[in-house]
Amino acid sequence: MERFLEAVPAHAGKVGGESLLSTIRIAVMPIAKVFTVCFLGFLMASKYVNILPANGRKLLNGLVFSLLLPCLIFSQLGQAISLEKMIEWWFIPMNVVLSSIVGSIIGLIVACIVRPPYPFFKFTIIQIGIGNIGNVPLVLIAALCRDKSNPFGDSEKCSTDGTAYISFGQWVGAIILYTYVFNMLALPPEGTCDVEEPSLPTKATLKESGQIPEDGSPEQVPLLERDREDVLTVSESKKGVIQELLVFIYHKLKLKQILQPPVIASILAMTLGVIPFFKRFIFTSDGPLFFFTDSCIILGGAMIPCILLALGGNLVDGPGSSKLGLRTTAAIIFARLVLVPPAGLGIVTLADKLGFLPDGDKMFRFVLLLQHTMPTSVLAGAVANLRGCGREAAAVLFWVHIFAVFSMAGWITLYLNLLF
Numbered sequence: 001m002e003r004f005l006e007a008v009p010a011h012a013g014k015v016g017g018e019s020l021l022s023t024i025r026i027a028v029m030p031i032a033k034v035f036t037v038c039f040l041g042f043l044m045a046s047k048y049v050n051i052l053p054a055n056g057r058k059l060l061n062g063l064v065f066s067l068l069l070p071c072l073i074f075s076q077l078g079q080a081i082s083l084e085k086m087i088e089w090w091f092i093p094m095n096v097v098l099s100s101i102v103g104s105i106i107g108l109i110v111a112c113i114v115r116p117p118y119p120f121f122k123f124t125i126i127q128i129g130i131g132n133i134g135n136v137p138l139v140l141i142a143a144l145c146r147d148k149s150n151p152f153g154d155s156e157k158c159s160t161d162g163t164a165y166i167s168f169g170q171w172v173g174a175i176i177l178y179t180y181v182f183n184m185l186a187l188p189p190e191g192t193c194d195v196e197e198p199s200l201p202t203k204a205t206l207k208e209s210g211q212i213p214e215d216g217s218p219e220q221v222p223l224l225e226r227d228r229e230d231v232l233t234v235s236e237s238k239k240g241v242i243q244e245l246l247v248f249i250y251h252k253l254k255l256k257q258i259l260q261p262p263v264i265a266s267i268l269a270m271t272l273g274v275i276p277f278f279k280r281f282i283f284t285s286d287g288p289l290f291f292f293t294d295s296c297i298i299l300g301g302a303m304i305p306c307i308l309l310a311l312g313g314n315l316v317d318g319p320g321s322s323k324l325g326l327r328t329t330a331a332i333i334f335a336r337l338v339l340v341p342p343a344g345l346g347i348v349t350l351a352d353k354l355g356f357l358p359d360g361d362k363m364f365r366f367v368l369l370l371q372h373t374m375p376t377s378v379l380a381g382a383v384a385n386l387r388g389c390g391r392e393a394a395a396v397l398f399w400v401h402i403f404a405v406f407s408m409a410g411w412i413t414l415y416l417n418l419l420f
Helices: 002-012 020-045 054-080 083-088 091-114 121-129 135-146 155-168 170-184 203-209 228-237 241-252 261-273 276-283 290-300 303-317 326-353 362-371 378-386 390-419
Strands: none
Touching: 020 135, 020 303, 020 390, 054 155, 054 261, 054 276, 054 290, 054 303, 091 121, 091 155, 091 170, 091 326, 091 362, 121 170, 121 326, 121 378, 121 390, 135 155, 135 303, 135 362, 155 170, 155 261, 155 362, 170 261, 170 378, 261 276, 276 290, 303 390, 326 362, 326 390, 362 390, 378 390
């Protein structure tokens, strides 16, 4: 057996200069690193240690979302972007849109087959169709590029390019999340996904009363809804048809919700990065304001461990109670992790044959493939939570991330073999 294993990498498994076992090792190592840090977060949040309680995880998530992730996006994307590259990278946001469309179609087919309990039909479609295109890919790219034996070459260039590609698609994902996902997860007539608890506040009652629950818990308050009185006040204060039209568009498109800190960081990085003067002034090492970019690089470096600790800590409560049932939950996991990635592979392969992708850029293709391979979006789960389906979203996110450890290792192995 030992002789056979020694002979496999030398003869049987050669793929682009790398043995099959070596490719598997390269694919599994980032997953192992992610799993290790998540386990430490799980341990810190457990009742035996309790250093990272629920309130601490909430604050940590807020810190990552509001500061660390925007800093990482701004520094990496701003250094890598240019007008020529922005034109060259046009397929990245298109791939995000196609991923959501194809995933939703697969979700619709699966939902029609398994017939989830009421009112979780659209919920099932969203949980299958919307993947995590930001945080998890960033973590995997960072873990993969950290290994000096990675197939993409120089570790620093690998990390910078990969982060820039992923960040370039963030703004599209935010638009999809706060328009398509938000409307798909609209409250049923009962006012909540938990039809046995009519006491939970509904969208209609909140609009009529203008009140929030006595406990003020954000889980039950549709934070993404603007109060009518606020809109009327703004509209009345603005004079002229143009101002009123702008206020109406701002309210209708939910721009306040779309312009979240990571999206703002992406827009700023793209705007400043494509203008040569500002790029030299801010993003080059000898620029007068490079100290700001360097500070963002330092803060961005803390994003990966912090978000993994928070993710691991969130799993400490387990899947909780859910009305989805075993059949629907298993169907969501299988469809998201097994059925969606082959469709994404077909999309990227077709785009490559049509000449839509930059020649010879394997990291570009790898990021496109990762966008179709990720588990269900955590932010989609947060929107479901705001819509009254928090327990079901928590159950799906728990199980899909557990099984994603194994599925992502397999798909990354396949992608590396195809690319190299």
